[in-house]
Amino acid sequence: MTTQQSLSEAPQLALRRAFSAFPTGVVALAAIVDGAPAGMAVNSFTSISLEPPLVAVSVARTSTTWPLLADRPALGLSVLGSDQEALCRQLSSRTADRFAEAGWRVGEDGSVLVEGAALWLECGIHAVYDGGDHEIVLLEVRSSEMFPEVAPLVFHQSRFHALGNAG
Structure with missing residues (x-):
């Protein structure tokens, strides 16, 4: 069974539902600002390049945290x-x-990394591009640390899920 949605009726809602069919991970993007952690959750995260090491996130222009x-x-x-x-x-x-009772540590140059995560990346901004009602932020990865025993949080069809063990 398929579901067809018209983008002419409530186009943003229809498109949001359509995009929810693609499962994504959830990333905390954070740094020290005025001596305290500041950050936000993003689910528009993707790897871009190995050489140079680049990833991208997308942030809403309406965000008060991104500035x-x-x-x-x-x-x-x-x-x-x-x-x-x-x-x-x-x-x-x-x-x-946002960081009440959360475990976190300060990384190189003021990055904030959340304890209990599946992966830590410390990055610097490489470039920012127009993405309509979002900004596409290209980040250069400076260091990474994996925690293979931690399963990632997944967002799919507007709900959170955990990945099952395939093995």
């Missing part, structure tokens, strides 16, 4: 673990203390 992070010398990207759904919601909140 705080955009001029930082380093940004931490933490691929959230399957048990960090509550933290992801907290990082997406407009009013809550």
Whole structure:
């Protein structure tokens, strides 16, 4: 069975539903700002290049957090673990203390890395491109640390999921 949606009726809602068919990981993007951690959750994260090592995220132009992070010398990207759904919601909140009771550490040049993540990347901004109602941020990876025992949090059809063990 398939579902067809018309983009002429409530186009943003229809397109949001269509995009939700593609599962994504969830990443915390964070840095130290004025002596405290500042960050946000993004699910538009992708690898771009091995040489040079580049990844990309997409941030809404309406974000009030991105302008705080955009001029930082380093940004931490933490691929959230399957048990960090509550933290992801907290990082997406407009009013809550986003790092309350979260474990984190400061990396090189002020990046913030979340404890319990599946992967840490320390990055610098390489370039920023127009992406309609978003900015596409190309980040150069300076260092990485994997935690293979941690399964990543996955967002699919507007819900969080954990990956099952295929083995």
